[in-house]
Amino acid sequence: MPDDNDAPDAFGNRPSPGPPAYPQSSPSSGPAGAEPGGTSSPASGGPAAGWYADPAGGGGQRWWDGQRWHGVYGDTGPSGGGSGGQTDGFAIAALVFAVIGGVLLAVIFALVSLSRIKKGKRQDGRGMAIAALWVSGGWVLLFAIIATLAITGVLDDNNVDKYKGEKREVARVIDSFEEEADEDPDAVCALMTQDLQDTLAQGSGSCPKAVGHEDGVQAELDAKSITLDGADRATAEVDEDGDLLQMRFVRVDGTWKIDEITSK
Numbered sequence: 001m002p003d004d005n006d007a008p009d010a011f012g013n014r015p016s017p018g019p020p021a022y023p024q025s026s027p028s029s030g031p032a033g034a035e036p037g038g039t040s041s042p043a044s045g046g047p048a049a050g051w052y053a054d055p056a057g058g059g060g061q062r063w064w065d066g067q068r069w070h071g072v073y074g075d076t077g078p079s080g081g082g083s084g085g086q087t088d089g090f091a092i093a094a095l096v097f098a099v100i101g102g103v104l105l106a107v108i109f110a111l112v113s114l115s116r117i118k119k120g121k122r123q124d125g126r127g128m129a130i131a132a133l134w135v136s137g138g139w140v141l142l143f144a145i146i147a148t149l150a151i152t153g154v155l156d157d158n159n160v161d162k163y164k165g166e167k168r169e170v171a172r173v174i175d176s177f178e179e180e181a182d183e184d185p186d187a188v189c190a191l192m193t194q195d196l197q198d199t200l201a202q203g204s205g206s207c208p209k210a211v212g213h214e215d216g217v218q219a220e221l222d223a224k225s226i227t228l229d230g231a232d233r234a235t236a237e238v239d240e241d242g243d244l245l246q247m248r249f250v251r252v253d254g255t256w257k258i259d260e261i262t263s264k
Contacts (some may be wrong), residue, residue, distance in 0.1 A: 088113045091125030094132035103136045110136070159223040166256075167226040170234045170249050173256050178221040185212040193250060193257045221245075237264075 049066040056062075063070040094109035113129040159171035173191055180187040185208035189197050192207070200210035219241035226236045232251040237244065248260040 086124060087128065088116055088125035090116065091128040091132070095128050095135070098132040098135035098139070101139055103139045106132045106136045157220075157222075159221070162223070163226060166228055166234070170226050170236060170256050171223050173249065173258060174221050174223050174236060174238060174247065177258065181211065185209070191258055193252060193259045196257075196259055196261075219243075 047064065047066070049064060051061045052064050054062040055069065090109045090113035094106045094113055096106075097103075097109065098106035110129040110132040113125055117126050117129070159174050160168055163171045177188060177191055180191070188211045189200075189207035192200075197207040200207045204210040222239040224237045224239055224244075226234060228234050234249040234256065236247045236249070238247055239245075244264040246260075246262050246264050247258055249256045250259045251257070
């Protein structure tokens, strides 16, 4: 047991060089002790509350409340510039970035925080760092789901999903026209009857040149209505980014083809 000369002062600035001879009872057998910086009456035969060298080793100090050791560590005591009881700043930053979606920075800061805590440089913040990793993982999973849905076209508002039967097949041609217009003019022309291809070629030399977009952007086509005109003809009212078009279709060898496109 350290004498009065060796015990730390009220600010914990002069801790004992070694662990006190605390009572041999279980650390959890007594009442909760004082927090660092507070006072506590020493147990019978035990040293006064204060900061002492960690009995587990490691070169740091640990808080003894007069009855038991606490899981609070420090370098020079409660007010001497030590780190005991402080939450690691990297853990705080990791959780903040994780919440706002900064996944990369959140993961980096969380790993740095866990490393610092493991080395004993900080005591608090492990749970916060782990929470940041979990939240970051949730963001990654969400991004993966959205990307998968986008690639598979589940998020697209396709016309084909709004119709059934033969109208559905006509809507499929409209969707294909929209999708291929920016990518493949030849594929767009393949959706048309030969008569329409020949009409378009008269002004530009070929159908692909006539339907190609110099700006590379095809507005979304929203089929407002599709009407079947007998077994082999259909008419669709289509909204092209605010402009109303009328598209006429004919069935050629069992396949619906665009036969005419006019503005209304």
